[in-house]
Amino acid sequence: MSRENNTVEPSYLDYKGKYKGIFSWILSTDHKRIAILYLFSLLAFFATGATLGLLMKLELIAPGKTIMTAQTYNAFFTLHGIIMIFAVVIPGLPAVFGNFLLPIMIGAKDVAFPRLNLLSWYFYVAGVTLVLISQFTGQGPPDTGWTFYAPYSFRTTGNMLPAVFGAFVLGFSSILTGLNFLVTIHRMRAPGMTWLKMPLFPWTLYATGWVQLLATPIIGITLLMIIAERTLHIGFFDPTLGGDPLLYQHLFWTYSHPAVYIMILPAMGAISEIIPTFCHKTIFGYKFIVASSIAIAFVGYFIWGHHMFTSGMSGTALYTFSLLTFLVAIPSAIKVFNWIATMYKGSIDLQTPFYWALGFLFVFMIGGFTGLILGSLATDIHLHNTHFVVSHFHFIVFGGTGFAFFGAMHYWYPKITGKMYDTRWANTGLIIFFAGFITLYGEMIFLGMKGMPRRYYDYDEVFHTGNIFSSLGAIVMYFGLAVIIINLIASLRNGAKAPSDPWGGKTLEWTIPSPPPVENFDEIPVITKGPYNYK
Amino acid sequence: MYSTTGIEASNYVSTYNTAFYFIAGVSLLLLIGLTITMLYFVFRYNRKKNPVATQIEGNTALEITWTVIPVFLALFMFHLGWAGWKPTAKPPKDAMNITVVARMWSFLFIYENGKQSPDLIVPLNTPVKINLVSMDVIHSLFIPDFRIKSDIIPGRQKFMWFLPQLEGKYKIFCAEYCGLQHSYMHSTVDVMTQEKFKKWYAEAAKPVAITGTGPGAAGEAIMRSQGCFACHTPDGTKLIGPSYLNLWGSQQVILRDGKEITITVDPDYIKRSVLEPNADITKGFPANLMQSYRSTITDDDIAKIIEYLKTLNDK
Amino acid sequence: MENEKNHIIPYKTFLYVLAGLIALTLTSVTLTQISLGAMTVTIALIIAAVKSSFVLSIFMHLKFENKMFSRAVIGVILLLSAVIAITLLDYLNR
Amino acid sequence: MNTILVTHRDDLASKTGMWLFLFTEMLLFGGLFIVYSVYRYRNPIAFHQAAHELSIIIGTINTIILLISSTTIAMSITAIQKKNKKLALLLLGTTILLGLAFLVNKYFEWGEHFKEHIYPGSAVLASRGHGDVLFYGLYFFMTGLHALHIIIGLIFILVVAVSIFREKINPENYVLLENSGLYWHLVDLIWIFLFPLFYLIT
Numbered sequence A: 001m002s003r004e005n006n007t008v009e010p011s012y013l014d015y016k017g018k019y020k021g022i023f024s025w026i027l028s029t030d031h032k033r034i035a036i037l038y039l040f041s042l043l044a045f046f047a048t049g050a051t052l053g054l055l056m057k058l059e060l061i062a063p064g065k066t067i068m069t070a071q072t073y074n075a076f077f078t079l080h081g082i083i084m085i086f087a088v089v090i091p092g093l094p095a096v097f098g099n100f101l102l103p104i105m106i107g108a109k110d111v112a113f114p115r116l117n118l119l120s121w122y123f124y125v126a127g128v129t130l131v132l133i134s135q136f137t138g139q140g141p142p143d144t145g146w147t148f149y150a151p152y153s154f155r156t157t158g159n160m161l162p163a164v165f166g167a168f169v170l171g172f173s174s175i176l177t178g179l180n181f182l183v184t185i186h187r188m189r190a191p192g193m194t195w196l197k198m199p200l201f202p203w204t205l206y207a208t209g210w211v212q213l214l215a216t217p218i219i220g221i222t223l224l225m226i227i228a229e230r231t232l233h234i235g236f237f238d239p240t241l242g243g244d245p246l247l248y249q250h251l252f253w254t255y256s257h258p259a260v261y262i263m264i265l266p267a268m269g270a271i272s273e274i275i276p277t278f279c280h281k282t283i284f285g286y287k288f289i290v291a292s293s294i295a296i297a298f299v300g301y302f303i304w305g306h307h308m309f310t311s312g313m314s315g316t317a318l319y320t321f322s323l324l325t326f327l328v329a330i331p332s333a334i335k336v337f338n339w340i341a342t343m344y345k346g347s348i349d350l351q352t353p354f355y356w357a358l359g360f361l362f363v364f365m366i367g368g369f370t371g372l373i374l375g376s377l378a379t380d381i382h383l384h385n386t387h388f389v390v391s392h393f394h395f396i397v398f399g400g401t402g403f404a405f406f407g408a409m410h411y412w413y414p415k416i417t418g419k420m421y422d423t424r425w426a427n428t429g430l431i432i433f434f435a436g437f438i439t440l441y442g443e444m445i446f447l448g449m450k451g452m453p454r455r456y457y458d459y460d461e462v463f464h465t466g467n468i469f470s471s472l473g474a475i476v477m478y479f480g481l482a483v484i485i486i487n488l489i490a491s492l493r494n495g496a497k498a499p500s501d502p503w504g505g506k507t508l509e510w511t512i513p514s515p516p517p518v519e520n521f522d523e524i525p526v527i528t529k530g531p532y533n534y535k
Numbered sequence B: 001m002y003s004t005t006g007i008e009a010s011n012y013v014s015t016y017n018t019a020f021y022f023i024a025g026v027s028l029l030l031l032i033g034l035t036i037t038m039l040y041f042v043f044r045y046n047r048k049k050n051p052v053a054t055q056i057e058g059n060t061a062l063e064i065t066w067t068v069i070p071v072f073l074a075l076f077m078f079h080l081g082w083a084g085w086k087p088t089a090k091p092p093k094d095a096m097n098i099t100v101v102a103r104m105w106s107f108l109f110i111y112e113n114g115k116q117s118p119d120l121i122v123p124l125n126t127p128v129k130i131n132l133v134s135m136d137v138i139h140s141l142f143i144p145d146f147r148i149k150s151d152i153i154p155g156r157q158k159f160m161w162f163l164p165q166l167e168g169k170y171k172i173f174c175a176e177y178c179g180l181q182h183s184y185m186h187s188t189v190d191v192m193t194q195e196k197f198k199k200w201y202a203e204a205a206k207p208v209a210i211t212g213t214g215p216g217a218a219g220e221a222i223m224r225s226q227g228c229f230a231c232h233t234p235d236g237t238k239l240i241g242p243s244y245l246n247l248w249g250s251q252q253v254i255l256r257d258g259k260e261i262t263i264t265v266d267p268d269y270i271k272r273s274v275l276e277p278n279a280d281i282t283k284g285f286p287a288n289l290m291q292s293y294r295s296t297i298t299d300d301d302i303a304k305i306i307e308y309l310k311t312l313n314d315k
Numbered sequence C: 001m002e003n004e005k006n007h008i009i010p011y012k013t014f015l016y017v018l019a020g021l022i023a024l025t026l027t028s029v030t031l032t033q034i035s036l037g038a039m040t041v042t043i044a045l046i047i048a049a050v051k052s053s054f055v056l057s058i059f060m061h062l063k064f065e066n067k068m069f070s071r072a073v074i075g076v077i078l079l080l081s082a083v084i085a086i087t088l089l090d091y092l093n094r
Numbered sequence D: 001m002n003t004i005l006v007t008h009r010d011d012l013a014s015k016t017g018m019w020l021f022l023f024t025e026m027l028l029f030g031g032l033f034i035v036y037s038v039y040r041y042r043n044p045i046a047f048h049q050a051a052h053e054l055s056i057i058i059g060t061i062n063t064i065i066l067l068i069s070s071t072t073i074a075m076s077i078t079a080i081q082k083k084n085k086k087l088a089l090l091l092l093g094t095t096i097l098l099g100l101a102f103l104v105n106k107y108f109e110w111g112e113h114f115k116e117h118i119y120p121g122s123a124v125l126a127s128r129g130h131g132d133v134l135f136y137g138l139y140f141f142m143t144g145l146h147a148l149h150i151i152i153g154l155i156f157i158l159v160v161a162v163s164i165f166r167e168k169i170n171p172e173n174y175v176l177l178e179n180s181g182l183y184w185h186l187v188d189l190i191w192i193f194l195f196p197l198f199y200l201i202t
């Protein structure tokens, strides 16, 4: 801590480089500045997507037309899904916190390919821009859902091409980030940091990197095939040309199932950082957590078929996919148990990030358990494409990845900005948010069990009561989120100055000043001990 | 939809319940147990109560325990799911065959004697095998009360079967997103006693029930059962396809082989529009949305449809 | 730094490999032209696999590089084969 | 490794990065191979007969062209290691010429199909049935994507050649040349599989 005030090096925020003003950001190859670029663009897209979600819920508050037409509703859930999946939760933690912290946590000065890193941000923004362009050009917005199922995606008059191409470009951005992280982790760990001395967040980024690298090309080529089929009428998936629509689903989910682990693994990594810090205790079962990350990444590659249980796959395929789906739950179970065991005999400091971690554990379990119910063949036949599925993935995507994202934001906020935030407001926001969240998505479980199909603009009267509750939950959540975001923004101005290690964390990022200097480390540290050493 | 009365509307309800209640039960126990443990730790090992943490690196015996137990639980969950699915693949030999033709945005059920109906009418306690045919995109036939659903894939032979066990009317939904009116693509299963069904089935002469009276009533009934009104309106509102109002005898600009020509709407044109809708595309409307009705509409029907269209002029 | 071990492969090696590759190509062309029934696919693919292992190990230096690279390549190939196999699990059993 | 960032150079890192990129390329084509195997399995006869119409001669010539070009680019690495700049450039030039020859062949081959009105979306093709539509769809898409990779590879090699000429790539620092070689070999590798799948298995 002694270095804090007499550093010669300016922080990355004050650094004066070649360029001025906004150019010093959008042309910067500093991993920390790129992370901030990602953070702000991502929050903007998240706000867009979340507003669409809220509007959809308002439409669903009563049967029949409430505030929008069916066409608008269909376009909304499509855009909502595309933005939330491809532009928010897939890049989410890796692109923002991974970019900022990965090099620091492994004791490096930057990622392996800084310029490639900046390029991937440009791809990211370009991809989302294309998706947004598709809304306002051509004959109406795309209306296929984020899954672009064939053959509907060839029949619709919606403006598919920019949206599909946008998703393709976003995939490219994701690949470049993954590639960069893999090389960085392989080549740039500080001297003495062996694989098993690496903190868990970089470990999950490593596992994620492989999934990004090896799964994303599959959707890339699939989206290219859709484009070719729509423009050149090459027969791939359209049954009128001899194609098989199920093959499209196979290819789509070959990527999109592993993609859900791209979303959750870094989230699990962030939770694995938060819990030991606030328990002031080394993590329980480090090696098992590492192994389970790799197991999730690996097994997760082979269970895509559980999205197609009612599509008429062969019995053998159903058997295999369902069995493997249950097996992939085991590594997640191991993680949950180890996290809870870490709290045992800890010295728990109840700060906002820790509350988020507790919230994460709770909603992640609900999401995971609803996942198990969907993984079972007999039950999925009834629940597939109902609001039960919608509930499952909001619990686990928003509840899992989203909670971890907000947890990480509150955990690393002092490091990134150099300011402390107001804890009281942060906790208030969290409580409102949590209450809204459970009402909103909890109710959907029962709607789904009753048989309310998803992507329904209008619904039967029997579902009305449940939808009222659910929609009210969305409004409550809206206020909670507003409190949280406003508090964080206000703290940028009013917050107290953050010390270099406000929480008593032991990983490398807490050894350097807040905010970090441009080069991260004056001197590259030499690692001799494990990452969570509280002795 | 989600009956909790304990009476099972189809043969799948009990297998569904077994799997669901086992998985949900174990999950709920774990959720409550783990949450309480977590909260207890947070309370008991709070910094105020426990200022110094005890460092514990791990415990291999524990790790093995909490790996192996979930593995067995998970395998059993899988087993229940598989056991519940298996019967769906094997329809009984004596099952009654019905074909469903799904298209944007209606179902049409066709019986072995040629009878057509927009609702699914089945006899109690008789296994029913439904052959699934889609004319355009993927749809999905979903009967929540029966706990059964199956996608209907264009270009593929598929079936689903079930045994209705309780008299009554139940909802059918389309559960695969299929475009604008997806949420309006629903229908009803009507499970009736064997005798009642036999009577209904024997009224084969009239494929569809005519509700109205007047010259166009038969045509309108056909169009209602075929689902034409999902895309066309009789009152001039533009939906997906052109409205029928004042269509008959009017001049229309159409695209034939990419060239614009003007035609007069006459019986031939109507016939072409219904049987080969993608040969002539009305200007300003998308091609490939309306698919041929050759398999379900006869020339006789078309004549009736024309009678109906005539009634829509100059209102 | 690891940049030091620059293995130099003599020109001759490459020419031998090229000769081998061309020979294999011609073999595969002739073999598949005689009708071998179901074996044709297998033979053609085996020859292609042999050819690619030459390209990978010699042209692409895998033989002389850190073992990590060859392991990764094998891993990726196995992964892709597994994905194809699982997809076919559906199609072969419909 | 603790040198200052700007002058820091890590050849192994850039080679690792290149390999990882090649993995994504392998899976990109891998997706198409999945499609190919499924449709071949479902339309064995049509695929069998359609493959007869492709010219084995052009295919074989193109295979050999690519193999030679792979050899020349591999040899140019040896040349640069032996500090023989002229030979390295000559070998790279040969590679580029061979790559262009491949494209010219492809142009004539495709032209032949177009003359027979066989191209995606053509009425003639549609009238021949689903199996043919799928076969030719895959054929044009896969060889087209492959040709696109050839073009990208040629540009890459051209850049490398210029850098060698300007001695930016030199016996001390030639990882870029190695990377362009890796890319080119991958393109070759993919062709090694495309060739039997489309031309030979008849």
Ligand code: HEA
Residues within 6 Å of the ligand: A147, A260, A261, A263, A264, A306, A307, A325, A326, A328, A329, A330, A332, A333, A334, A336, A364, A365, A367, A368, A369, A370, A371, A372, A374, A375, A376, A380, A383, A384, A385, A389, A392, A393, A396, A397, A400, A401, B030, B034, B070, B071, B073, B074
């Ligand atoms: C972050 C993203 C994420 C994650 C991590 C998961 C995790 C899981 N998902 Fe989910 N899923 C989605 C995102 C995600 N999912 C999305 C977006 C969709 C919908 C896509 C669409 O159609 O639009 C979806 C859809 C989906 C389906 C398809 C439903 C349908 O359409 O019919 C299925 C079916 O099997 C499924 C299963 C699972 C399972 C078994 C897990 C498991 O990994 C969960 C494992 C976790 C636990 C089980 C909890 C912790 C464990 C314990 C506390 C110990 C006890 C455990 C045992 C006894 C085994 N998911």
Ligand code: HEA
Residues within 6 Å of the ligand: A043, A044, A046, A047, A048, A049, A050, A051, A053, A054, A056, A057, A060, A077, A078, A080, A081, A082, A084, A085, A088, A089, A144, A145, A146, A147, A390, A394, A397, A398, A402, A453, A454, A455, A456, A457, A474, A477, A478, A481, A482, A485
């Ligand atoms: C990360 C993923 C994510 C997130 C966070 C959300 C968030 C929300 N989603 Fe979801 N959703 C998806 C991913 C996600 N969604 C996906 C993949 C689908 C499937 C799409 C498909 O079918 O193709 C889907 C589908 C989906 C449906 C189903 C549509 C249907 O099938 O008929 C519904 C319906 O209610 C819904 C609602 C919501 C709501 C109310 C929120 C809310 O939680 C949003 C709540 C947030 C707020 C209300 C706060 C907003 C705050 C601000 C605006 C201020 C912020 C300011 C700054 C950041 C500066 N979503």
Ligand code: CUA
Residues within 6 Å of the ligand: B103, B104, B105, B138, B139, B140, B174, B175, B176, B177, B178, B179, B182, B183, B185
């Ligand atoms: Cu038909 Cu949805």
Ligand SMILES: [Cu+2]
Residues within 6 Å of the ligand: A256, A257, A260, A303, A304, A306, A307
């Ligand atoms: Cu999944």
